[in-house]
Amino acid sequence: MPATTARSTTGRPAAPATVTASAGTQILLTNVTKHYGLATPAVDDVSLTIEPGEFMTLLGPSGSGKTTTLNLIAGFETLTSGAIEFNGADVSALPPHKRNLGMLFQNYALFPHMTVAQNVAYPLKERRLGKPEITRKVGEVLELVQLTGRDDHYPSQLSGGQQQRVALARAIVFGPNALLLDEPLGALDRNLRATLQAEIHRIHREVGTTFVFVTHDQEEAMNLSDRIALFNNGRIEQIGTPEALYESPETLFAARFLGDSNVFELSGPLGESIPWEDNVWSIAPETVSAQASAAEARVALVVRPEDVRIAVDGAEPPSGSNAVTATVRDIEYLGSYRMAVLSIGRGPTAGKARLGARESEVTEGQTVTAWWPVERQHLVAV
Numbered sequence: 001m002p003a004t005t006a007r008s009t010t011g012r013p014a015a016p017a018t019v020t021a022s023a024g025t026q027i028l029l030t031n032v033t034k035h036y037g038l039a040t041p042a043v044d045d046v047s048l049t050i051e052p053g054e055f056m057t058l059l060g061p062s063g064s065g066k067t068t069t070l071n072l073i074a075g076f077e078t079l080t081s082g083a084i085e086f087n088g089a090d091v092s093a094l095p096p097h098k099r100n101l102g103m104l105f106q107n108y109a110l111f112p113h114m115t116v117a118q119n120v121a122y123p124l125k126e127r128r129l130g131k132p133e134i135t136r137k138v139g140e141v142l143e144l145v146q147l148t149g150r151d152d153h154y155p156s157q158l159s160g161g162q163q164q165r166v167a168l169a170r171a172i173v174f175g176p177n178a179l180l181l182d183e184p185l186g187a188l189d190r191n192l193r194a195t196l197q198a199e200i201h202r203i204h205r206e207v208g209t210t211f212v213f214v215t216h217d218q219e220e221a222m223n224l225s226d227r228i229a230l231f232n233n234g235r236i237e238q239i240g241t242p243e244a245l246y247e248s249p250e251t252l253f254a255a256r257f258l259g260d261s262n263v264f265e266l267s268g269p270l271g272e273s274i275p276w277e278d279n280v281w282s283i284a285p286e287t288v289s290a291q292a293s294a295a296e297a298r299v300a301l302v303v304r305p306e307d308v309r310i311a312v313d314g315a316e317p318p319s320g321s322n323a324v325t326a327t328v329r330d331i332e333y334l335g336s337y338r339m340a341v342l343s344i345g346r347g348p349t350a351g352k353a354r355l356g357a358r359e360s361e362v363t364e365g366q367t368v369t370a371w372w373p374v375e376r377q378h379l380v381a382v
């Protein structure tokens with residue numbers, strides 16, 4: 001379901017008028033490529049539609065092309081080929097200041113000699129708004145980021161989290177077409193990151209503007225996003241809701257990047273059943289990704305640790321499951337649950353199974369049967 005539809009049915013409070021000048025802009029990338037003159041392009045033929053008001057995260061490892069894509073949207077970099085449109089208008093040749101975008105980076109980039117109110121008022125002054133309107137908008141946006149009463153403070157008198165709120169207020173106060181965020185929480189400690197994550201989530205809901213968020217942190221992406229575009233080597237490996245990426249990974253890269261996985265590499269394309277070492281496993285057709293079902297695709301079977309169960313003392317796994325013999329190497333205590341670290345089959349395959357309450361008798365050194373319901377496995381392209 002598009003994010004905008006979900007938003008209109010949840011009865012969220014109306015956003016302050018000042019920061020909703022734009023209800024959200026659609027951003028369309030068509031065959032976007034950026035070459036810096038290296039052997040491979042930084043961004044390689046990326047096509048992507050970001051819907052109005054959507055929270056879209058560009059996720060991927062370092063060097064996968066996320067920031068370059070964001071900079072192309074912002075106009076800080078020029079396209080080698082392809083096109084970028086905002087609400088159907090081609091902006092490919094527009095300089096950054098004509099794109100009307102808010103930007104938020106890891107380093108807050110506040111003006112140190114200006115107060116909080118002056119920093120936030122800056123983009124409004126640039127746009128030549130009248131003084132009463134500036135005062136009103138600054139007041140409203142400071143309330144939105146919960147900094148009311150700090151108007152006269154200087155950045156050096158604020159904590160890192162507060163400075164980032166000021167930067168956020170400054171980036172949205174003028175009603176931008178979209179807010180672009182490049183690892184904005186990267187410099188903050190873990191607790192503060194969680195707090196600001198929740199704040200960004202709330203502000204996105206209240207403001208309704210399109211957000212494009214760059215991160216390499218899968219948990220952050222899962223928490224915040226309507227959809228995630230997963231980058232790998234300058235290309236989009238997979239795009240979808242956090243649930244879709246986690247529940248239906250197309251490729252081994254996607255399965256490994258989002259969440260923990262037990263991985264069984266298969267020796268050839270998928271047949272009627274799945275041979276792995278001495279085992280022959282069954283296939284649930286709905287667990288085969290489109291890429292894995294391509295004729296010549298190399299395939300891996302992936303199972304999440306929370307979907308693996310352990311049977312001890314020769315207990316039989318239920319029908320409708322696939323099973324393998326494993327040895328329990330270690331049991332990790334992780335607070336709310338325990339994780340069994342397994343070595344599986346004959347070779348070097350390592351695995352993990354999250355232990356439930358009924359698996360309290362599992363101990364280190366045991367030979368066990370690890371099993372999973374067939375519909376909880378994923379067959380992905382390698």
Ligand code: ADP
Binds near residue numbers: 042062063064065
């Ligand atoms: P990410 O944001 O995913 O870490 P980047 O978009 O920053 O990735 O980088 C993608 C690739 O482009 C990397 O190989 C990087 O070294 C290269 N790159 C990025 N910016 C430049 C630049 N200004 N000049 C040359 N190469 C660059």
